Amino acid sequence: MKKIILGLAIAGIIFSCGKTKKEDTVAKVEAVTEEVSKELAPVSDAMMENAVIYEANIRQYSEEGSFKAFTKDIPILKNLGVKVLWVMPIYPISTTKSKGSLGSYYAISDYTKVNPEFGTIEDFRDLVKTAHENGIYVVLDWVANHTGWDHVWLKEHPEFYTKNDKGEITHTVGTDWTDVADLNYDNKEMRAEMLKAMKYWVKEEGVDGFRCDVAGMVPVDFWDTTVAELKKIKPVFMLAEGWEPxxxxxxxxxGYGWDTHHAMNHIAKGENTVEAWDKRMVQVDSMYADDDILMNFTSNHDENSWNGTVQERMGDAKEMFAALSYVAPGMPLIYSGQEYDMDKRLLFFEKDTIIKKKGVFYPLYEKLGKLKNENPALNGGKNAASYTRIKTSEDDKVLVFKREKEGNKVVFVANMTKESVKFAAEYEGKFKEYLSGEYIEGTKDQEYELDPWQYLILIQE
Known part of the structure; x- marks a missing residue:
């Protein structure tokens, strides 16, 4: 195989609709039918199969740091194949014991109001409406483990909180989260109030689910009971910041594919080989049920702010691992700014701004999103496509695997080293390389060569 330079093409599909003014009854009925058809269908297993999820950092997304500034860019997310919008906490932030000048999103003073820093509740409602009009579901970041020190519960219901042996309310034990007070889940009244607040956002504001912060630190039985109650209102999509099966x-x-992410980082740094990826896939298969979904990511708000940018952690391997996050089993995540080649650690407790300038990653995410949305071989939900590892003569350096469903086959080939590598693969067929458009004929005894971190996404014909 000759070395292939991957070409990226920006493809946009613009949908427009118009309504001709007619007075007859038939036209009016057609117009009503058209409006109904525009409504976003409820959350479903089918949606989860081919979705891309986007994490929105409202404060840092724009110079304004507002709902309005973010909302106008929602059609751009649609172009990237995004179907689920995870909005980082939008609630008022406590000022008591706060960190930095603006404080942490995760130190909440009121679960049922919006942070005036971002705008008004009407602005948020417009965000939800615009997302739904673009076929995107909205999930709110929910912080059930703790509240900020200004929360009304501290004054009215101190029994809702964990206390030390002196009877003092404490922050979460074993953490440096001094800006928050730990909630006591032995208190049933507190559980009921937490459920009530979550119901408000689903029933009154139309959100489609929640991303639940440090979900593993909250009792599982609370989540089981609470989600069952939420689903009585409507179907919801629930993402746990946690790995626990x-x-x-x-x-x-x-849940979060933390160990998948860590394997990527270690391979990118040369600390591990492809063997680490193979072990992780075996682990996933043994630990999780067939209908469990893991989120694949090369960054998120924690990784970016505290552990480094994608460039810092992955270097020249960053594009290959971005592609792998889409092609591997699971649902891929884009964190705010990744689509614009962001290469800085965003401030967490202060105002910062993402520079929105298209470079390498916008067209790459656009192409990957289209493939994820449209090819069943990349289904990664509750009825996921199969994953089959394909052996090569250099299995410690080259990763080759096949995803297959309903007769559709996608083969991923990647050199996971910083050196060029020659190899043979135990697989043959006729393929179209998705990103370049080139056709490739492969045989079992054929020798291939890939540049450092080069990857191919092969559509088998």
């Missing part, structure tokens, strides 16, 4: 037995649809 028990979280996904009943309450959560998806």
């Amino acid at each position: 028990e979280l996904m037995e009943n309450a959560f649809d998806m």
